[in-house]
Amino acid sequence: MCEDKNSMRLEMENLLKRRFFYDQSFSIYGGVNGLYDYGPVGCAIKINIINLWRRHFILEEQMLEIDCSMLTPEIVLKASGHVDRFTDLMIKDTETGECFRADHLIEGYFEKLLETKDIDDEKKTEIKQLLPQIGNMNVEDIQQLIEKYNIKSPNTNNKLSEPIAFNLMFSTSIGPISQTKDYLRPETAQGMFVNFKRLLNFNQGQLPFAAAQIGNSFRNEISPRSGLLRVREFTMAEIEHFIDPIDKTHSKFDTVADLEIQLYSASNQINGETAQLIRLYDAVHSKLINNETLGYFIGRIYLYLIRIGIDKNRIRFRQHMDNEMAHYACDCWDAECKISSGWIECVGCADRSCYDLTQHTKFSGQRLVAERQLSVPKRVQITERKINSTIIGQIFRKDTSIVVKYLENLSENQAHSLHEKLEQENEKCTINEKEFIITRSMFKLETKEKIVQVEEFTPSVIEPTFGIGRLLYVTLEHNFKIRPEDNQRKYFTLPPLIAPYKCAVLPLSVNAEFKPFVKQISDLLTQANISHKIDTSSSNIGKRYARCDELGIPFAIAIDFDTLQQPYSIALRELESLKQVRVKIDEIVSVLQDLATEKVTWNEIFALYPIFTEQQTKRLEN
Structure with a gap:
């Protein structure tokens, strides 16, 4: 068995290519760097990683999932800073x-x-x-x-x-006569920011709440390398957790407070020290991690990485240093996983303050704010816009709605500026390439005093961002193994939750008597939504087991001559231990459902059912 890390990585990558987990896109034409196609196995694992992400975050945290356009107007990415600084x-x-x-x-x-x-x-x-x-x-x-x-x-x-x-953004144009530059989105986050008002209304105006989106993003990498680790098109899963900036506590922080996690702080990095194992409670209350909500998501990210099969001993959270921290961020930690080539960032988790909503308010003129209840009512000065649509209609007639909408959408600064100018003289405005003369009788601001029970504020955002392709690669590398007794026998010990198929169905031979049982078991598994792979080829069962092991299929059903006898049963084999038990056919669905959803462990099943040691099968397998 190869012990060298690079040799192991090459062995794994050869297997991934040979069994078409994924491969370079358009390879018959020489391929395109940074673009990859997922084959049947890679596609299934990727979907299972996403489904588990959806369950672990969206369902368990009751997040609001949306699906936004990948085509993005330039103004949106100008507001976010990508046009000027995404380089x-x-x-x-x-x-x-x-x-x-x-x-x-x-x-x-x-x-x-x-x-x-x-x-x-x-x-x-x-x-x-x-x-x-x-x-x-x-x-x-x-x-x-x-x-x-x-x-x-x-x-x-x-x-x-x-x-x-x-x-790094891919530019494009929307429509045949577009006058502006548009882009393929470089991240999924902006769709959640620009839909903030709708999401807040959907949540009955209540904070905190989290939005989530899963989808493809595009970055025109200068020199893509390392397979799925640096690509030009990739799947992201992002969360925007909106909170009141004066209250960043989290009601569920206690559920992760006792987790001990490797934290690689900025001071560790500056002083040349290694990461330290620190309890999340201590990290938050010592202000190493800025606040409870950020600490809570670091804990939830850590638990998710373990659930998809990443080795907890090869996970650390690295804090951004001052020279890499965004100017608007309060704190930022990257979940890094160690692979054969070193530490690789897989998840980012940042407190982005109120930067994003503030920027989109500035560029769009829309107030992206929430309200908080005041403990004591207060007297405030408020400014209201007075738009006289009657006079506007008399003068501009069919263009009335255009002018009214323009005046309604002015930002606060623009509205104040127009009001001041109209105090002196009429103002000429260009709207949709047409000139209009705005008078004081059409538009003015009025300030008055009002007692309010609530006040407006711009929410802060905690943003966890996941690179699905990187997570898939790290999971595969952390779970790749070679049998010590035979270095040709390679396999993946993937958790059943993300395995591409939950089991294989393998008749001992091509004997015609086995065919009805193959169909019966396959039908039962299909009806129970248990993914499975059938291999009825003429190869001996040992070779067919080996093929299934290469795909990371955790369990295999062997239909043998004992199956033909009542009570009808099969041999159920576990991938890593190679141990087998005898299970009745009418019980196999419930057993596999419990194993596939990790409600029970293999050891529990092994203790519960008769051990199967049929010598012919064992000899053929070996």
Whole structure:
């Protein structure tokens, strides 16, 4: 059995390609970097990971799920900051023109340098301190590193160009005569922000509440690499949990407070220390984690990762350092999983403050706010718009609705500015490329005093973001194994909840007497919504078991000669232990349902049913 991590990874990736878990898109035409197609097995595992996510978060937390358009107008992404700031630094080979993502190229160069004996301890310490910071360096910092360490193009050893910012969004146009630039969405979050008012109304105006969305996003990566870990089209699952900024407690925090989780704080990273195992309660109450709601979601993310089969000993939450924290964020932690190539970010969990709703209010003119009840009523000055639609109608006639809507949608600043201008003279406004003269008799602001029981505020947002493809890859790598007695026997120990099929149905041979039982059992499983794979090929049952093991099918039903005798029964085999029990056919559905939903463990079933040790089957299997 191969012990080397890289060898194990290559063995696994060869298996994934051979059994078509996934493969590069359009491969018969040479393939396209960063695009992947999921085959039957990969597709099933991906769907099961998503379904478990939906159950773990949306159902258990009573979130509001929506499904928004992937095509996004430029104004939306201008408001969110993506148009101006959603960039990576790109450098080129000055001779060949080959493009590289700057931080990845430098990180790879430093990692190789650390493996050599050509540098002294002082230089190694310097590089180790630089590595965590490279991803957040600006153009000048990157250029200085390239010059200081004389970094060259990795494939040709040619000189590198100066880094430039490259926007990662795919641009497009909506409609044949679109005058604006539009984009394929780079994330699913914006659909939840722009629908905030509808979601708040659906939730009867009550906070906190969470919206959720699962769907594809697109990023025009400079140099995609590492299979599913960095791609140009991918599935995201995102949550926007809207809360009152003056109350970030969570009613269910106690349910995760005692979890001990590896936390890799900003200070750990700066001081060159390792992650520490810390109880969530202690992390929140010492303010290492900013607030209870953020801590609650870190706990829920951790539990979800374990449920889909990720090794808890290879999970850590890394806190963003000051130089990588968004200016509007209060705190941010990435769930990172360790794989053969190192730590990889799989989930982000950020307190984004009220930035997103504030920005969309500013750009759209729509007030994206909630209300809180005041303990004591207060007297406030309020400004109301007075729009005289009668006069507008008399002057503009068929254009009345256009002008009224324009005046209604002015932002507060725009409304105040127009009011002040109309105090002096009429104002010429361009609406839908047509000019209108607005007078004081049509529009003005009136300020008056009012006693209010509630006050408006802009909610803060806690945002957990999941990369489904990365989670799938990490789960596969963490569960890939090779039989110690036979290095050709490879298998995946996937949790039954996410396994592509819950069981296989395997007749011992092509004997015609077995066919009615194959159909009967398949029909029973289908009626019970238990996914299964039938293999009636002429290969011996040992080879067919091995094929099922390669797909990560946790249980297998063997139809043998004992099945032909009353009471009709089958041999049920578990993938990892290879142990078998004898189960009556009329009980197999309930047994598999309990195993597939993890209501019972294999050990409990093994203790409950007769052990099956039929020698012929065992000999054929081996």
